Amino acid sequence: xxxxAVFNEYLRRKGLKNTKQRMTILExxxxxxxxxxxxxxxxxxxxxHPKIGYATVHRTLxxxxxxxxxxxxxxxxxxxxFEPLNENQHHDHLVCTNCGLxxxxxxxxxxxxxxxxxxxxxxxIESHRHELYGLCSNCAKQR
Amino acid sequence: xxxxAVFNEYLRRKGLKNTKQRMTILExxxxxxxxxxxxxxxxxxxxxHPKIGYATVHRTLxxxxxxxxxxxxxxxxxxxxFEPLNENQHHDHLVCTNCGLxxxxxxxxxxxxxxxxxxxxxxxIESHRHELYGLCSNCAKQR
DNA sequence: CGGGATATTGAAAATGACATTCAGAAGCTA
DNA sequence: TAGCTTCTGAATGTCATTTTCAATATCCCG
Numbered sequence: 001x002x003x004x005a006v007f008n009e010y011l012r013r014k015g016l017k018n019t020k021q022r023m024t025i026l027e028x029x030x031x032x033x034x035x036x037x038x039x040x041x042x043x044x045x046x047x048x049h050p051k052i053g054y055a056t057v058h059r060t061l062x063x064x065x066x067x068x069x070x071x072x073x074x075x076x077x078x079x080x081x082f083e084p085l086n087e088n089q090h091h092d093h094l095v096c097t098n099c100g101l102x103x104x105x106x107x108x109x110x111x112x113x114x115x116x117x118x119x120x121x122x123x124x125i126e127s128h129r130h131e132l133y134g135l136c137s138n139c140a141k142q143r
Numbered sequence: 144x145x146x147x148a149v150f151n152e153y154l155r156r157k158g159l160k161n162t163k164q165r166m167t168i169l170e171x172x173x174x175x176x177x178x179x180x181x182x183x184x185x186x187x188x189x190x191x192h193p194k195i196g197y198a199t200v201h202r203t204l205x206x207x208x209x210x211x212x213x214x215x216x217x218x219x220x221x222x223x224x225f226e227p228l229n230e231n232q233h234h235d236h237l238v239c240t241n242c243g244l245x246x247x248x249x250x251x252x253x254x255x256x257x258x259x260x261x262x263x264x265x266x267x268i269e270s271h272r273h274e275l276y277g278l279c280s281n282c283a284k285q286r
Numbered sequence: 287c288g289g290g291a292t293a294t295t296g297a298a299a300a301t302g303a304c305a306t307t308c309a310g311a312a313g314c315t316a
Numbered sequence: 317t318a319g320c321t322t323c324t325g326a327a328t329g330t331c332a333t334t335t336t337c338a339a340t341a342t343c344c345c346g
Contacts, residue, residue, distance in 0.1 A: 053325035196296035
């Protein structure tokens with residue numbers, strides 16, 4: 001299921017409407033590898049679709065994040081940025097040291113910070129491992 | 144070297160001045176285990192020091208972050224929060240897969256996000272490992 | 287210990303990102 | 317297609333943060 005499908009299903013489920021603007025914004029958003037802020041995407045869209053308003057872009061990006069096809073990131077420049085999210089994203093692990101349960105998690109904000117750390121040391125990341133060890137919900141209760 | 148010493152040295156090095164307000168704010172900030180936002184610390188300070196202005200609190204917190212005795216965190220509630228930072232903080236590693244160089248790094252924002260991930264799964268973190276593998280500055284150049 | 291250059295302070299106003307409002311337009315369901 | 321509901325876009329509101337500015341405090345140097 002691609003992003004458009006996920007988005008449409010989300011709209012339907014929520015009783016929201018599929019509009020030209022929303023589809024146009026999704027298309028522009030998907031197309032790029034860039035981390036758009038609301039303003040940047042708005043300015044970009046303006047070239048071909050001068051009638052789409054800033055508020056609409058903003059509301060639509062929020063919708064993307066809500067339905068899981070995008071992640072809202074914060075690079076500390078005072079603007080939220082949105083990154084298209086894929087289904088088969090890299091994930092890391094929570095490992096229960098008591099029962100061995102392994103939970104997969106994805107946290108793009110950590111990936112992002114890793115990049116910032118690497119840049120700090122002029123380091124080129126090729127791979128990483130990130131594991132959190134502790135007690136899962138069940139095991140924590142039993143103690 | 145405690146935080147006050149680090150802060151004072153930073154001020155001196157930058158040609159900035161050691162003022163009563165700054166010391167008062169540092170004291171209040173250090174005392175708590177709380178993650179203060181500018182507004183919260185301002186309101187707290189007001190009780191004993193009604194003449195300290197909001198802007199001064201804000202500027203001083205920024206200074207703390209600049210000189211490394213605090214970290215600015217963003218919990219997504221639209222307000223920046225500041226956490227006192229200790230010297231012997233947990234650190235993780237950058238590992239060069241070519242020359243074996245190991246760089247230690249500290250990134251409280253990653254630690255913070257780890258906590259958020261754990262909370263998501265009702266998981267109690269006891270420890271973690273986080274290693275970034277790739278090429279250090281030198282090795283990257285030689286390729 | 288002053289004098290004077292320079293940074294700081296605090297109140298108020300500005301800024302800027304984000305959110306909301308509202309009237310007209312468009313989508314959806316039957 | 318009717319008719320109800322949601323959307324849209326421009327304008328405006330909101331709120332945290334930043335800046336401004338005139339008065340004040342600090343620090344350096346003789």
